[in-house]
Amino acid sequence: MERRKFLALGGASLALLSSATLGNPLKPSKSNPKFIWVILRGALDSLHTLVPTFETELERHRPKLFGGIKEDLLPISNGFALHPALKNLHQWYGQKELLPVVAVSTGYDGRSHFDGQDFMESGLGKIEHDSGWIARALENKGKSGIAISRSIPIAMRGSNRTTNWFPSRMDGSGEEIYQSILDLYQYEPALANNFEKGLKMKASAAGQMDSSRPGAFPELAQACAKLMLADTTLDCALLELDGWDTHNRQAPRLNTKLAELDKGLAALKQVLGPEWDNTVIAVSTEFGRTVRENGTEGTDHGTGSAMFLAGGAVDGGRILGQWPGLKSKQLFENRDLQPTSNVYDWLVDTLEQHWKLNSTQLAHIFPTAQARGEIITRRRPV
Amino acid sequence: MTKEEYIALTRFGMGVTPGDLRNPIAETGKTPKQWLKQQLSPLAFDDNLPSSTDMLRSVADYRKSLEGAKKSQSNDGASAHKKKLRSLRKSFNRSQNTYNNNVIQRAAAAHQSINWRLLDFFSNHFSVSAVNAPMKALAPTLEREVIAPNLTGKFEDLLIAVSQHPAMIVYLDNMRSIGPNSRIGRRRDKGLNENLAREILELHTLGVDGGYTQSDVLELSKAITGWSLATQRDGNANGFMFRSAMHEPGSRRVMGRSFHQSDVSQGEKILKYLATHPSTARYLSLKLARHFISDAPPASLVNKLQQTWLNTDGDILAVMYTLIDAEESWSNTPQKFKTPREFFISALRAADMQTLDPQMAQFSLTELGQAPFQAGSPAGYEDTAENWLSPSLLTARADWSIKFAQRWQERVPAVNQLLNQLFGDHISELTRKSILRAESKQAALAMLLMSPEFQRR
Numbered sequence: 001m002e003r004r005k006f007l008a009l010g011g012a013s014l015a016l017l018s019s020a021t022l023g024n025p026l027k028p029s030k031s032n033p034k035f036i037w038v039i040l041r042g043a044l045d046s047l048h049t050l051v052p053t054f055e056t057e058l059e060r061h062r063p064k065l066f067g068g069i070k071e072d073l074l075p076i077s078n079g080f081a082l083h084p085a086l087k088n089l090h091q092w093y094g095q096k097e098l099l100p101v102v103a104v105s106t107g108y109d110g111r112s113h114f115d116g117q118d119f120m121e122s123g124l125g126k127i128e129h130d131s132g133w134i135a136r137a138l139e140n141k142g143k144s145g146i147a148i149s150r151s152i153p154i155a156m157r158g159s160n161r162t163t164n165w166f167p168s169r170m171d172g173s174g175e176e177i178y179q180s181i182l183d184l185y186q187y188e189p190a191l192a193n194n195f196e197k198g199l200k201m202k203a204s205a206a207g208q209m210d211s212s213r214p215g216a217f218p219e220l221a222q223a224c225a226k227l228m229l230a231d232t233t234l235d236c237a238l239l240e241l242d243g244w245d246t247h248n249r250q251a252p253r254l255n256t257k258l259a260e261l262d263k264g265l266a267a268l269k270q271v272l273g274p275e276w277d278n279t280v281i282a283v284s285t286e287f288g289r290t291v292r293e294n295g296t297e298g299t300d301h302g303t304g305s306a307m308f309l310a311g312g313a314v315d316g317g318r319i320l321g322q323w324p325g326l327k328s329k330q331l332f333e334n335r336d337l338q339p340t341s342n343v344y345d346w347l348v349d350t351l352e353q354h355w356k357l358n359s360t361q362l363a364h365i366f367p368t369a370q371a372r373g374e375i376i377t378r379r380r381p382v
Numbered sequence: 383m384t385k386e387e388y389i390a391l392t393r394f395g396m397g398v399t400p401g402d403l404r405n406p407i408a409e410t411g412k413t414p415k416q417w418l419k420q421q422l423s424p425l426a427f428d429d430n431l432p433s434s435t436d437m438l439r440s441v442a443d444y445r446k447s448l449e450g451a452k453k454s455q456s457n458d459g460a461s462a463h464k465k466k467l468r469s470l471r472k473s474f475n476r477s478q479n480t481y482n483n484n485v486i487q488r489a490a491a492a493h494q495s496i497n498w499r500l501l502d503f504f505s506n507h508f509s510v511s512a513v514n515a516p517m518k519a520l521a522p523t524l525e526r527e528v529i530a531p532n533l534t535g536k537f538e539d540l541l542i543a544v545s546q547h548p549a550m551i552v553y554l555d556n557m558r559s560i561g562p563n564s565r566i567g568r569r570r571d572k573g574l575n576e577n578l579a580r581e582i583l584e585l586h587t588l589g590v591d592g593g594y595t596q597s598d599v600l601e602l603s604k605a606i607t608g609w610s611l612a613t614q615r616d617g618n619a620n621g622f623m624f625r626s627a628m629h630e631p632g633s634r635r636v637m638g639r640s641f642h643q644s645d646v647s648q649g650e651k652i653l654k655y656l657a658t659h660p661s662t663a664r665y666l667s668l669k670l671a672r673h674f675i676s677d678a679p680p681a682s683l684v685n686k687l688q689q690t691w692l693n694t695d696g697d698i699l700a701v702m703y704t705l706i707d708a709e710e711s712w713s714n715t716p717q718k719f720k721t722p723r724e725f726f727i728s729a730l731r732a733a734d735m736q737t738l739d740p741q742m743a744q745f746s747l748t749e750l751g752q753a754p755f756q757a758g759s760p761a762g763y764e765d766t767a768e769n770w771l772s773p774s775l776l777t778a779r780a781d782w783s784i785k786f787a788q789r790w791q792e793r794v795p796a797v798n799q800l801l802n803q804l805f806g807d808h809i810s811e812l813t814r815k816s817i818l819r820a821e822s823k824q825a826a827l828a829m830l831l832m833s834p835e836f837q838r839r
Contacts, residue, residue, distance in 0.1 A: 041758075041759075042759075110590070111580070111596065111599075112580075112584050112590050113759060113761075114590070114759065114761045115590050129768065130768070149774070150751040150772065150774055150775055150778075151751065151764075151769045151770065151772050151774075151775060152768075152772045152773075157768060163773045164772050164773050164774045165773070165774050166751075166774045166778075168749060168777075168778055168781060169745070169748075169749055170749050170778065170781040170782060170785060174780070174781070174784040174825075174828070176821070176825070177780075177784050177824075177825045177828050177829070178780060180816065180820060180821075180825055180828075180829055181780055181828065181829055181832045183816055184812070184813055184816055184829060184832065184833050184834065185834065186812065187812070188834050190767075190771060191771070191776070191834060191837070194771055194772060194773050194776045195773070195776050195777065195780070196773075197773035198772075198773030198774055198775075198776050198777030198780075199777060200773075201773060201774065201777075202777050242758055242759075243513075243758075247555050247575055247577050248555055248558075248575070294573055294574070294575060295558070295559070295560055295571075295572040295573025295574060295575060296555060296558050296559075296572075296573075296575050298575075300575070300576055300577075301580070333596075
C-alpha cells in the first residue's frame with residue numbers, strides 16, 4: 001500500500017484488516033502455488049537423517065552414531081531409511097509427497113557456517129548480503145513473501161515484496177500512537193516502509209498464536225501457514241530452525257531437533273488444509289558434516305548433505321540425486337560426503353515447474369545454476 | 383550542546399542522560415575528543431555476583447544430578463535428582479536475569495559510557511550463547527571476568543584470556559578435545575574437536591577471508607589440546623587448567639610460522655602471533671569502524687585504524703584514540719541505526735531509569751530481538767541496519783516504547799524541556815512539533831523514543 005493512502009485510512013485500515021482477513025481462508029486457487037523454504041541453520045548431518053543402510057562402511061565410520069539408531073530406522077527405498085523421529089516425513093514418502101535428494105551442496109567450498117548460510121541464501125554462487133534468491137524470485141513472479149523471523153534473512157533481502165513477523169509478548173494497543181509515530185517518518189522511507197509492513201502483519205497475525213511456546217518451531221510453522229491463508233498475496237514463506245551444529249552429543253540432540261522439524265512440517269500441512277495440494281516445501285542446510293564421528297560423539301563441519309522437497313504439489317516417493325559412496329577414496333578430501341549435485345539446480349527445476357518461471361528469470365535468480373529437467377511437481381490439469 | 387558534544391554522547395557513548403547534563407562536557411575545559419579519550423579505561427565488576435568458579439561448581443552438581451536421574455533405579459531416587467535439576471535450572475535463570483540487569487543498569491547509569499559500548503562490542507565479538515543449562519550459568523561471566531579488565535589493553539591479552547575462560551572452553555567444546563598422539567589420546571578412543579580453533583581463526587582474529595586454510599584450523603586445534611578446566615577430581619584447583627596428558631606433542635605450523643613449544647605456551651604464542659597479524663588488524667579495524675561509525679565505514683578510516691593496530695601490536699587504547707581523532711568519525715549525519723540493545727540502554731539513559739524490575743532486561747531485550755547471550759552462533763549478533771530494521775522488530779520497538787512511556791511519563795514534568803535536554807538543537811522541526819502536539823504525555827514519549835533522531839546515532 002502506498003504510504004499516503006495508508007495514512008489517509010489511518011487506524012481504520014488496521015481494524016479492517018484484522019477482521020476481514022481472519023477466519024476466512026480462501027479456497028485453494030491453482031493460480032497461487034505456494035512455496036515455503038525451511039533453512040536448517042548449523043549444518044544438518046544427512047547421514048544421521050537420510051541414512052544409507054546399504055553402506056557397509058557406515059558402521060565403521062560412525063560406530064556409536066549409526067549403532068544408536070539402526071534398529072529403529074524408518075526404511076523408504078533403495079536401502080535408504082529416515083531417522084526414527086521423522087514419522088510424518090516417512091508417511092509422506094509413502095503418500096508420494098516427499099522427495100529426498102542425496103549428496104547435495106550449494107557449491108560453497110569453505111566450512112564456515114555463517115559464510116555457508118550467506119552463500120546459500122544469496123543464491124548467486126558468492127556471498128552477497130543485499131540480494132537473496134527468494135527476493136529475486138518474488139520480483140520475477142510478482143508475489144510477496146514473509147519470513148517468520150525477527151530480522152529479515154538474507155534470502156529475502158533486496159526486494160520490497162518481503163515482510164516478516166515474529167510472535168510478540170507485548171500487546172501494544174496503541175493504534176493512535178502508531179499513527180503518530182508513522183507521522184514522524186514522512187521523510188524517512190526506510191522507517192516508514194518497515195513500520196507500515198510490521199503493523200499490517202501485526203493486525204493480520206493478532207490472535208493467531210494459541211500456544212505457551214510461541215517461539216517453538218512447530219508453533220511458528222503453524223502461524224506461518226495461518227498468515228499465508230489470511231493474506232492471499234503471500235505465496236512464499238521462509239522458516240528457520242537452528243541448532244544443527246552437533247559437534248558433541250549428536251544422537252540425543254538430533255532426536256529432539258528432527259522431531260521438532262517433523263512436527264513443524266506436519267503443522268504446515270495440517271493448517272494449510274486444501275492448500276497443501278498447491279504447496280512445495282524445500283528444506284535445506286548450508287553444508288554437511290564429517291562422515292566419521294569425532295571424539296566427542298558428534299560430527300564436525302563437512303561438505304555434502306541432503307535436501308528435502310515435500311508437499312501436496314510434489315511428485316514424491318522417489319529418491320533423487322546420485323549416491324557417491326562412503327569408501328575413503330569416495331569421500332571429499334577423505335572426510336566429507338562428496339556432493340554430486342547442486343541445491344540451486346534442484347530449486348531451478350522446482351521454480352520452473354511450480355511457479356512457471358522462464359529460463360531468463362531463473363538465470364536472474366540463480367545465475368550459476370543449471371536446470372536438471374527432473375520432474376519435481378505433479379502434473380496438473382491446465 | 384554543540385554538534386560534537388552531541389555526537390560524543392550518542393555515537394561514542396550510549397546516549398544522553400540527565401547525568402551527562404549535570405556535568406556538561408563544555409565545563410570540563412576539554413574538547414569532546416579529549417573528553418572521550420580521557421574516559422577510556424577498563425571496567426571492573428566488584429559486586430558479589432557469582433563467579434565462573436561458583437558457576438562451574440553448580441554446573442558440576444547439575445551434571446551429577448543429570449547422571450543420577452538417568453541411572454537411578456528407583457522412582458524416588460530419580461525424582462530427587464529431578465527436583466535438584468529443576469531447582470538448579472531455576473537458579474541459573476535467576477542468575478542470568480541478575481547478571482543482565484546488573485550490566486544494563488551500570489551501562490544506563492555510567493557517565494563514561496564509551497567503555498560500556500566497547501564492552502558490548504567485544505562481548506559480541508567473543509559471543510557465547512546460553513544454549514543449555516551449563517551455558518546459561520557460564521555465558522554472562524565471560525565479559526565480566528576477562529573482557530572488562532582487558533578492555534583497553536593489548537588485544538592479545540584479551541584474546542588469550544577469553545580463549546582460556548571456562549565459558550568459551552565449554553561453549554566451543556575444547557574441554558575434551560584430545561590430541562590423538564597425546565598420552566590419553568593413545569589410550570582412549572577419543573579425539574580432536576576443532577570447534578574453538580576454527581572460530582578463533584574465523585571469528586576472533588583473522589576473519590573468514592583472512593587467508594587461513596583447513597590445515598591451519600587443524601594445527602591450531604592440536605596446539606590448544608589440553609586447554610581444559612579443573613574438575614572436582616583436581617582438588618582445590620579451579621578454572622582453566624592445562625592438561626599435558628591431552629596435549630598433542632610436536633611442533634605446529636600456523637599461517638606460515640612454526641611453533642616448537644611443548645606446553646600451554648604453544649597455543650598462547652600462536653594466539654599472540656594471530657593477534658598482531660595484518661588480517662586480524664584489518665578485520666578488527668573494520669568491525670570497530672562498522673560498530674562505532676557506519677555500516678559502510680570509509681576505507682580511509684579503516685586504514686587508519688589498521689595502521690595503528692599494526693604500529694602498536696594491537697593496542698586497543700591506541701586504536702580507539704585513532705578512531706576518536708579521525709575526521710571520518712564525526713560526520714554530521716548519523717549513519718548507525720541503533721541495535722535493540724543500544725536502543726534499550728539509550729532509552730533507560732534518556733529516562734534516567736537506573737533500577738530495573740528483576741526480569742526487565744531479559745524480557746525487553748528478548749522482545750526487541752537481541753536477547754543477551756542468545757545470538758545462537760559464535761559469530762554474535764549482526765551489527766548493521768539490514769539486520770535490525772525489519773517490520774517485525776520495528777513494530778516491537780514501538781510496542782515496547784508505548785509500554786515504557788507509560789511508566790516514564792509520571793517523572794517528566796515538561797516534554798519541551800526534556801527534548802531540549804536530550805537533543806539540544808539536533809532534532810528536526812517536524813519531530814519536535816509532532817511530539818509537542820501529541821495527545822498525551824505517553825504518546826509524546828513513545829514518539830520521542832521512536833523518532834528518527836532517537837533511533838539513529
